[in-house]
Amino acid sequence: MRNVFLFILFLSVMSFTYADVICLENPSSLGTTGWSNAEQTFCGDYGYVHGMWGSDVPYVEKTFATSGQTSITISFRYWAVDTWDSEVAYLNFNGSQLWSKTAHHPYGGWAIYSGSFPAPFSGGTGKYYEDVTVTTAFTGTSFTLRFGSTINQAEEDESWGFSALSISNNVVPEPSSLVFLGIALVALGFLKKRF
Ligand SMILES: [Ca+2]
Ligand SMILES: [Ca+2]
Numbered sequence: 001m002r003n004v005f006l007f008i009l010f011l012s013v014m015s016f017t018y019a020d021v022i023c024l025e026n027p028s029s030l031g032t033t034g035w036s037n038a039e040q041t042f043c044g045d046y047g048y049v050h051g052m053w054g055s056d057v058p059y060v061e062k063t064f065a066t067s068g069q070t071s072i073t074i075s076f077r078y079w080a081v082d083t084w085d086s087e088v089a090y091l092n093f094n095g096s097q098l099w100s101k102t103a104h105h106p107y108g109g110w111a112i113y114s115g116s117f118p119a120p121f122s123g124g125t126g127k128y129y130e131d132v133t134v135t136t137a138f139t140g141t142s143f144t145l146r147f148g149s150t151i152n153q154a155e156e157d158e159s160w161g162f163s164a165l166s167i168s169n170n171v172v173p174e175p176s177s178l179v180f181l182g183i184a185l186v187a188l189g190f191l192k193k194r195f
Contacts, residue, residue: 023167044116051161059148069169075133079161082121092146
């Protein structure tokens with residue numbers, strides 16, 4: 001019997017924080033996603049990415065609804081292709097920079113993509129990316145993500161995009177789970193007195 005209550009207590013503690021997925025973009029089918037620029041590129045085996053864009057599209061945005069959380073976790077792949085020249089890739093969260101990374105060909109510090117991918121200037125060799133996961137404290141009900149790049153040349157020379165976006169909100173406990181925990185604690189105390 002005591003083990004049962006210990007298990008209930010364990011479940012109650014585990015339920016104190018949990019994550020709800022509020023966005024999950026699958027590269028195999030992005031669909032209509034509501035970004036401020038709808039361009040997508042099919043990249044063979046990898047699937048679809050948002051972009052690719054040159055300096056004519058310096059950023060794209062989308063606003064997401066959320067509730068009840070203490071923080072937001074965002075994962076994505078950022079693509080930096082061809083001949084960036086010390087320009088900056090970034091993600092802004094409600095106007096504040098949450099992530100950034102400088103790129104300068106030949107892209108020290110970036111991962112090399114070996115699959116097929118559009119890279120017009122380099123003839124398919126200058127394909128780089130960074131897989132990013134960031135978490136930011138946030139208790140509001142909506143937020144705007146802005147992916148961008150400070151590149152200053154056309155897509156034929158240097159380009160950017162992103163893919164595989166997933167967002168989860170890290171949720172605070174429901175009052176019901178606190179009641180659950182309270183019952184478990186009282187029961188434990190009762191059992192301790194008995195045995
Ligand atoms: Ca360039
Ligand atoms: Ca440039």
